[in-house]
Amino acid sequence: MNSQDNLKLGVKASRNSTLALALLAFLKGAVGIYSGSMVLLADAVHTGLDIFASLAVLIGLKISLKSSGKHFPYGYYKAENIVALFVSLLILFSGFELLKEGFTGVSTASKLEFQGLALATAVFSVLVIYGLSVYKRNVGTKINSQALITDARHSYTDVFSSMVVVVAVLGSILGFSELNNLGVILISLLIFKMGIESARDAVLTLMDAWLDEEKSERIKKNIYNIPGLIELEDLKLRKSGLVVFGEATVEIEGETDLKRVELLSEDIKTAVKKEVENLEHIVVNLKPVRRKNLKLALPVLDRNGFQAELSEHIGKSPYFLFVELEEGRVGDWQILENLFSNSEKKRGVKAVDLVIREKANAIAVKTVAKVPFYMLRDNFIKILRIPEGAATVRDVLDRFQDLEEITAPME
Structure with a gap:
C-alpha cells in the first residue's frame, strides 16, 4: 500500500470511530437522564468531547490526502502531526478534569433509579471504548x-474513566459513592503520562526529529553492503505525518559511468525502503572521489603467494589471490580455492560469484x-x-x- 492508500484507510478508521462515539454518547446521555445517574450523564458529556478529538484526527488525515501545492511542495502530511498535538492537549485536559473530580469528591446522586440499566450501560461503554482503542491502534x-495512534491512546485513557x-454506579447502588475518588486520582495521573508522551512525540516530529536509531543503523548497514559504494557520508530521515522523507550522501568511484550511477542510486533507495515502509521520497547525493583502498582479486594457478603464477582465464583458475591495497601499499592477503574450476557449465559465472562474495x-x-564482464561491471568491480x-602476482603489484581498465568483453 502507498501513502495515499494508508491515509484513506486511516480516514475510514477515524470516521468509524467518530460515528461509534456519537452513538455511545447518545446512549449514555439518554440512560443517564432516564435513570438519574449524574456520573453517567457526565461521562456522556466527556464522550461528546471525544467526538471532537476523533473529528480532529479525521480532518487532519483528510488534509494530508491533498496533493502538494505551490506553497507546500512536500504535501500536507504534517497536518496529521499538528492534530496529534491537539489531541494530546485534549488528553491532558481530560486528566486535569478527572483530577479535579477526584479531589472535590464528585459522586452520583443519592437516589438512582433503574440501577441495572445504568450499570449495564456503564459496562457496555467500557467494552465499546476499549474495542475502539484497539481498532484505532491496530490501524x-x-x-x-x-495522529491515529495518539487518538487510540486517548480512547484507552477513556476506558479507565469509564x-x-x-465503580461509581456500583458504589451508589451499595451506598459507598465515595469509593471512586482515589481511583480517579490514580487514573488521572496515568492520563497525564500518556498525554505528555503523545505531545512530546508530536512536537519532536514537527521539529523533524528522527527517533528510531535502531532503524537508522539497519539502513546504514544495508547501504554499506551495496557494491560500488566507497563511503556513506551522511543519512538524514524525517517523518511528515505517516510518511518519511530522506537524504543520503555517499561517495562513489570518480569515473563511474552514468548508467551505473543510476543503478547505485536505485540500490540505495531500495536499502532504505527495506526498513521504511512509508518512504515518500529520498534524495541520493553521489560524490565522485578517488578510491584510496582497494581489494584486488587475481586468478592464479598455485598457492605460492606473490610468486603465484597468473591464470589465463577466470573460470578455469584453480585459485584466487585477494590482496588489500591501501593507498598503493600492499596489505593483508589470502588465497582461496575456486571450487568450480573443473565445472562443465558456468565456470566463469561461479568464479565471479566468489569474487563478489569476498567484496x-x-x-x-x-x-x-x-557474461563475467557484465557481472563484474554491474557489481562495480573495476576490471x-x-x-x-x-607472469606472477608480484609482477602485477x-x-x-x-594497469589499464578493460571497458568491453575480450572474448
Whole structure:
C-alpha cells in the first residue's frame, strides 16, 4: 500500500470511530437522564468531547490526502502531526478534569433509579471504548499514523474513566459513592503520562526529529553492503505525518559511468525502503572521489603467494589471490580455492560469484568473457588488464599503477 492508500484507510478508521462515539454518547446521555445517574450523564458529556478529538484526527488525515501545492511542495502530511498535538492537549485536559473530580469528591446522586440499566450501560461503554482503542491502534500501527495512534491512546485513557463510572454506579447502588475518588486520582495521573508522551512525540516530529536509531543503523548497514559504494557520508530521515522523507550522501568511484550511477542510486533507495515502509521520497547525493583502498582479486594457478603464477582465464583458475591495497601499499592477503574450476557449465559465472562474495572492488585479468564482464561491471568491480610480460602476482603489484581498465568483453 502507498501513502495515499494508508491515509484513506486511516480516514475510514477515524470516521468509524467518530460515528461509534456519537452513538455511545447518545446512549449514555439518554440512560443517564432516564435513570438519574449524574456520573453517567457526565461521562456522556466527556464522550461528546471525544467526538471532537476523533473529528480532529479525521480532518487532519483528510488534509494530508491533498496533493502538494505551490506553497507546500512536500504535501500536507504534517497536518496529521499538528492534530496529534491537539489531541494530546485534549488528553491532558481530560486528566486535569478527572483530577479535579477526584479531589472535590464528585459522586452520583443519592437516589438512582433503574440501577441495572445504568450499570449495564456503564459496562457496555467500557467494552465499546476499549474495542475502539484497539481498532484505532491496530490501524494506526499498520499505516504508521501518529495522529491515529495518539487518538487510540486517548480512547484507552477513556476506558479507565469509564471504569470509574462503573465503580461509581456500583458504589451508589451499595451506598459507598465515595469509593471512586482515589481511583480517579490514580487514573488521572496515568492520563497525564500518556498525554505528555503523545505531545512530546508530536512536537519532536514537527521539529523533524528522527527517533528510531535502531532503524537508522539497519539502513546504514544495508547501504554499506551495496557494491560500488566507497563511503556513506551522511543519512538524514524525517517523518511528515505517516510518511518519511530522506537524504543520503555517499561517495562513489570518480569515473563511474552514468548508467551505473543510476543503478547505485536505485540500490540505495531500495536499502532504505527495506526498513521504511512509508518512504515518500529520498534524495541520493553521489560524490565522485578517488578510491584510496582497494581489494584486488587475481586468478592464479598455485598457492605460492606473490610468486603465484597468473591464470589465463577466470573460470578455469584453480585459485584466487585477494590482496588489500591501501593507498598503493600492499596489505593483508589470502588465497582461496575456486571450487568450480573443473565445472562443465558456468565456470566463469561461479568464479565471479566468489569474487563478489569476498567484496573485491577490482580484479586483474588477462582476458574476460561477456557474461563475467557484465557481472563484474554491474557489481562495480573495476576490471584491469594484466600487462604483457607479467607472469606472477608480484609482477602485477609492481606495475599496478600502470594497469589499464578493460571497458568491453575480450572474448
